[in-house]
Amino acid sequence: MRTRSLGRTGLQVSEIGFGGIPVMTRTAADAVAVLRRALELGISYFDTARGYGDSEVKMGRALAGEQCFVATKSSARDAEGIRKDIEDSLRNLRRECIDVYQMHHLSTKDDIAKALGSGGALEGLQQAQKQGKIRFIGVSGHNRPVLVDLVRQAGDVIDVVQTLFNPLETDALETLLPLCADSRIGIVAMKAVGGGIFDCPAASIKWILSHSEISCTDPGMATIQEVEANARVGTEDPALTDADRQAIESLRTRLTSQYCRRCGDCLPCPKGIDIVSIMIGDSLIMRMGREIYENRGFVQKLESVHECYDCEECLPKCPAGLNIPELLTLQAARIRELAGAGAG
Numbered sequence: 001m002r003t004r005s006l007g008r009t010g011l012q013v014s015e016i017g018f019g020g021i022p023v024m025t026r027t028a029a030d031a032v033a034v035l036r037r038a039l040e041l042g043i044s045y046f047d048t049a050r051g052y053g054d055s056e057v058k059m060g061r062a063l064a065g066e067q068c069f070v071a072t073k074s075s076a077r078d079a080e081g082i083r084k085d086i087e088d089s090l091r092n093l094r095r096e097c098i099d100v101y102q103m104h105h106l107s108t109k110d111d112i113a114k115a116l117g118s119g120g121a122l123e124g125l126q127q128a129q130k131q132g133k134i135r136f137i138g139v140s141g142h143n144r145p146v147l148v149d150l151v152r153q154a155g156d157v158i159d160v161v162q163t164l165f166n167p168l169e170t171d172a173l174e175t176l177l178p179l180c181a182d183s184r185i186g187i188v189a190m191k192a193v194g195g196g197i198f199d200c201p202a203a204s205i206k207w208i209l210s211h212s213e214i215s216c217t218d219p220g221m222a223t224i225q226e227v228e229a230n231a232r233v234g235t236e237d238p239a240l241t242d243a244d245r246q247a248i249e250s251l252r253t254r255l256t257s258q259y260c261r262r263c264g265d266c267l268p269c270p271k272g273i274d275i276v277s278i279m280i281g282d283s284l285i286m287r288m289g290r291e292i293y294e295n296r297g298f299v300q301k302l303e304s305v306h307e308c309y310d311c312e313e314c315l316p317k318c319p320a321g322l323n324i325p326e327l328l329t330l331q332a333a334r335i336r337e338l339a340g341a342g343a344g
């Protein structure tokens with residue numbers, strides 16, 4: 001498995017990392033088998049989060065005592081909350097020190113103000129770093145302009161940025177990637193296979209890794225077959241073939257007008273419709289399991305789609321130019337189908 005430097009951390013991480021959302025859907029024994037196979041194949045960067053159900057616990061069970069790098073995340077925005085989460089993560093992951101601890105899903109200016117302000121999450125992370133409980137500080141988010149703002153304000157103390165980057169989400173190339181590269185911040189590319197909806201995973205991963213600013217990419221994996229297929233990309237010839245380029249072109253042709261970038265710029269909707277959750281609901285159910293349908297109140301969210309009255313307020317705010325009202329109806333039907341709740 002090829003490795004790359006994770007920015008200025010000095011960690012040499014495998015090009016293919018392990019995204020820890022889908023192991024939530026596996027039994028403990030199956031999840032451990034999948035994670036152990038990843039280790040065997042040279043995957044050395046494992047990413048999870050406090051918010052990914054029992055993913056941390058499963059990683060702890062599979063990876064305790066192993067030579068690899070573990071990254072996790074907390075959605076707490078205050079110092080006390082994130083310090084408590086670090087203690088829980090250390091216990092779940094069975095480690096004395098976590099390699100990268102990330103502020104999870106920073107997506108608004110308000111999130112940044114809270115996290116960087118006095119008594120904020122960053123302060124808690126720096127305290128934990130001094131105590132030797134975490135090695136490096138990271139951040140994850142879906143909104144590129146917000147991440148750019150954050151790096152401009154705190155790039156001297158943030159070592160790793162995890163962002164959406166794949167053949168359909170390329171805007172990080174304009175500002176975020178060069179900015180991080182200038183500060184030698186490690187970049188982890190998430191949603192390498194569009195949250196499980198791309199039909200050309202290997203080509204997409206190769207395309208991502210063809211950008212030298214990227215330290216690694218961490219597609220979610222639920223099965224040994226997925227682990228073996230993804231790991232192969234990190235060992236085979238990295239050059240994009242004509243077939244890879246065609247697969248990516250075809251992906252772009254089919255999905256560009258439907259693919260939600262999860263940025264949240266369309267919100268708020270005057271009818272309170274949770275547009276982002278509906279737009280990515282199929283991916284969430286595929287990666288996190290059917291339980292997510294009940295746990296995140298999808299039944300009520302799907303009902304609210306009927307409230308859309310085509311006011312079109314959301315349309316000019318969407319950087320991807322999606323026809324949101326039309327897609328909401330299509331997505332609602334798809335989510336009901338996936339959740340086995342019947343269409344309509």
Ligand code: SF4
Binds near residue numbers: 312
């Ligand atoms: S068009 Fe529909 S979804 Fe968009 S803002 Fe208006 S009511 Fe909300």
Ligand code: SF4
Binds near residue numbers: 266267
């Ligand atoms: S619908 Fe558009 S604006 Fe809303 S989250 Fe998706 S890409 Fe962003």
